[in-house]
Amino acid sequence: MNHIQNILIIGYDTRNIVCSANKSGYNVYSIDAFCDFDLKESAVSTKKIPSNYVEDIKSISCKKVVEWISEFEIDFDAIVLDSGFEYINQEQLPSKVLNNSQEIMNEVTDKYRFARKLESMDIPHPITYSANDIKNINDYPIIVKPKRAGGGMFNRKAESFDELESVIDELLETYPLWTLDDLIIQKFEKGIPVSVSMVSTGDNAYAIAINEQLIGEPWLTDTEFAYCGNITPFETLYQDEMYKISKQLMLELGLKGSNGVDFIITEDGPVVLEINPRLQGSLDTVEIATDMNLFDTHVKSFSGILPETTDVKQFAARAVVYSQNDVLINKQILNGLIGQNTVDIPDVGHHIGIDEPLTSVVHKGHSRRDVMEKLRISVEKIHCLTDGKGKEKNKTIPNLNTKLKS
DSSP states (O other): OOOOOEEEEESSSOHHHHHHHHHTTOEEEEEESOOOHHHHHHOSEEEEOOHHHHTTGGGOOHHHHHHHHHTTOOOOSEEEEOTTOTTSOGGGSSSOBOSOOHHHHHHHHOHHHHHHHHHHTTOOOOOEEEGGGGGGOOSOOEEEEESSOOSSTTOEEESSHHHHHHHHHHHHHHSTTOOGGGEEEEEOOOSEEEEEEEEEESSOEEEEEEEEEEESOTTTOSSTTOEEEEEEOOOOTTHHHHHHHHHHHHHHHTOEEEEEEEEEEETTEEEEEEEEOSOOTTHHHHHHHHTOOHHHHHHHHTTTOOOSOOOOOSEEEEEEEEOSSOEEOOHHHHHHHHTTTEESOOOTTOEEOTTSEEEEEEEEESSHHHHHHHHHHHHHHHHHHHTTSSOOOOOOOOOTTOSOOO
């Protein structure tokens, strides 16, 4: 691969990728929906997606994206697509794209198709149904999910057939663009949610770390299955088995670059939930724990280069802090956030609704308990900082492109 220096990151929320690329010495540019304070500190230039497009990111035409790219007046060496833009027509973009192909993206991110693939490979996974097959479901509890959307904000648990019907009706009423074909139903698996960070060339793959996922943590959010961050590393006797399964999936599916495999560790062992075929939300903690730059590792994998070894040097944790109030960011709040080991820092003038992601806190330490204690202290200070800064009100409906990624 020719020398790469000028990189454009396009996604709904690109902060972690932009910061990683900047640390590795790339000239990085960004198109995203937020243009967070710390993103702008790391990017050469940014473009904020106009608000009239934000409600339905996936409907943005490739022609419009190309128009935005041309406004930078830069011949980019490469483009990296992040959440919300994985399905764009890569062939129409003006520069080389360092992502999995559209075909692979479509196969992997369709949870129903992916479940059928896992079944054919004899890999443990939750029993998965189409939402059109609810009368065939007899084993409860179950969980209803969007077939493609991630982040957990739209997941709903049901304990009976009546609850299942109610949940589906509620989702389709709340999100009128959805149909039954946009939903899947899975057996609810109880256990510890984790992910494996992988990097792959298409012909070979390397496991970097296992991360504990923080899901629906009541000290961070009121939403039961919302993604709330992660802790790296997660120590488990199933490490070798999970690495083996993850590598098998990378090679079978032909995945390239940075990819994440989500598992839940049940009483019977690890069960595969899904694959995130792009750079993931665990990027911050993996980099801190291993002292590895994941963006540079991602870029090099497209030239067939994988890491030789990875050593976990310390624990690292990220907590996504959901707002307890309706908040409008002013200079006082911005300055207060900057002093709390924060990333994803909203800039002055940004509005955050109740139980929407406000910011993230990142800490490192010598143990899981150490980093968790540090997180809790910082989160409490952030809640105090934003308490009463806006009038409390009924919760808003989660945006289909909520600012988070697992």
